[in-house]
Amino acid sequence: MEAAVSAIVGELLSRFISFIIKKHEKRACRLEEKLEKLQLLLLRVHTVVEEAEARYITNSRMLKQLKMLVDGMYRGYYLLDTFKYRPDVQEIKSDQVQVTNTSFPSFASPVKRFRTTASTTYSMLDINDLEGVLGNLETIIANMAEFVILLAGCKHMYRRPYDIYLYIDNFMFGRVVEKQQIISILLQDNPLGAPTILPIIGGYLVGKKTLVGHACHDRRVLSHFSSILHLNEDDIRTKDHKLSTDVRTLVVVEFFSDVDDDCWAKFRSAATSMGRGSKVIIMSRLQNIARLGTVKPIRLNTLSHEEYVYLFKALAFGSTNPDDYPQLAYIGLEFARLLHGLLLSANVIADMLRKNLNVQYWLLILKRYRKVVESNFYEFGEHPKLLVDKGHPVDVTRFASPNVHTSLRLMPSRGERSIVQKERSKVTFRDLIAGSSCTTTLPKEEFEHNGLLPVW
Structure with missing residues (x-):
């Protein structure tokens, strides 16, 4: 039985x-x-x-x-x-990653999810x-x-191969619609005769100058304007605006602070002396500057997470096919999540990763940056991306070699006018991440950056 x-x-x-x-x-x-x-x-x-x-x-x-x-x-x-x-598809061994307990949000410790997803469907x-x-x-x-x-039925524009923009300074990724909007406004006739004023408003390091630069270097824009002038807010405050010209002119102005309405009124009056069809582009991270425009402002937001992941993968692998390195491709996804849309570090870190397609090396850099995120949460209560957006210093001590005992802060630049002229260290951000620099060459406590790459 x-x-x-x-x-x-x-x-x-x-x-x-x-x-x-x-x-x-x-x-x-x-x-x-x-x-x-x-x-x-x-x-x-x-x-x-x-x-x-x-x-x-x-x-x-x-x-x-x-x-x-x-x-x-x-x-x-x-x-x-x-x-x-x-990882459950690619059979990446979870013991390659050391995970620490943390109460941070998901992007602060992405590798923690590695071990839970690796054994599940x-x-x-x-x-x-x-x-x-x-x-x-x-x-x-x-x-x-x-x-x-x-x-x-739309006209063709001259355009270099897409991937060339990934390997030149001030490359522009995405922003297709915004660039088309700018070019369209620049090529339109001024409805009232006076120069059209287009505000470009966006947060810190979202690519305002890069976007405007690419739009201004378009062939149709270059042939449309006889002259392109680049000014700053100090030029607006001077009496002589140097706008007395009878040719069609494009003026690009960057604001780091608000401007007095009387000063702006004098500038607009001087701008009317420019040739018919002239235009003015004003760029700022200040929302209040949008009031100076005569057309609806173009607002630039941070890249969506999906766009940022695509960009980081393209930068990290270059011409290499990610399918040939599935483990690195997954680590790259985790990198993009951890960076949380921070363009400041993406270009430099991706450039380093692209030159060393080794799993252990990528995990080492990922571990260091995770510690940077953790240290900033402990000290400031926010992710480095949010600190950068606010112009707040970022603690990058954990990027340096383990034998470095000094505290290192990345100080966001607020434009050329605010940079204090002082002797700068020759160490580069790449050296700091790689830990290849001597402790004697590291900057003391604080250093500034400008754009995607730091100025030491």
């Missing part, structure tokens, strides 16, 4: 295990089919986006549709990478996200036919 019961139990158990295996294989097959479908949809959308980047679009409704295409594309790429490079939330993105892309593509037809 016992033998019969044992045989029945064994048979039931065997069937149950077989059922579970078949169910898992079927689900994995459906998931693979969905990922292949997502990849094909992204190829179609990306093709249209690249074509749109190479044409002048003046229709505001088309620009809104382009914005939807771009957002959907980056969201799709982000989800595709999340599935492709999950995809959750229903992941599947729902995938189905949502697929549905969104299918809807976008279904409504894309009219956009493509109208796009064919």
Whole structure:
């Protein structure tokens, strides 16, 4: 009797295990089919986006549709990478990463999630996200036919290969819609005869000057204006604005602080002496500066997380295919989450990682930056990204070599006028991260940075 019961139990158990295996294989097959479908949809959308980047679009409704295409594309790429490079798929050993307990938000300790996801399958939330993105892309593509037809009627712009912007100073990533908006306004006729004043408002280091620089160097813009002047707020406060010219002129002004209305009124009066069709662009992180414009301001926000992940992966791998380094691709995703959209460090760190495609090296740099995030949470209560946005110093001591005992603070630059002229250390940010510099060459306590790369 016992033998019969044992045989029945064994048979039931065997069937149950077989059922579970078949169910898992079927689900994995459906998931693979969905990922292949997502990849094909992204190829179609990306093709249209690249074509749109190479044409002048003046229709505001088309620009809104382009914005939807771009957002959907980056969201799709982000989800595709999340599935492709999950550690349970790539069998990355969790003992390669040392995890410390922390109460910080998720981006402060992304590797902690490594060990929990490495031994689990995809959750229903992941599947729902995938189905949502697929549905969104299918809807976008279904409504894309009219956009493509109208796009064919837009003029071509001169454009260098896309990837060249990843390896030059002041590269511009994204901002396709904003650049098109600026160019469109610059090429329009002034409705009232007086110069059109376009405000560009955005937070610290979001790429205002880079965006305006690329728009001003467009071939049609260069041929449209006879002269391009670059001024600052001190020039606005002087009596002689040097705007007495009868040629069509583009004036670019950068504000670090607010300006008196009387001074601005005198500047506007002087600007009327410029040639017909002249324009003025004003840039600032101050929202109040938008009142000086004569048209609706263009506001620049921080890159979305999906855009930032795409950018960091492109910078970290360059011409190398991330699929050839799945472990590094996953670590790169964790890097992007930890950096939390901080452009200040992304370019420098990615440049270092690209030159050393070694798992242990990438994990070492990731561990150091995680300690930087933790130390800033303990001392200031915020992530370095939020501190940089506020112009607050950032503690970067943990980037340095372990034998460094001095406290190092990264001081955000507030423009050329505020930089204190003093002797600077010759150490570079790359040396600091790599820990390759001698302690005698490290800056003492505080140092300033300017743009994406620091000035020591």
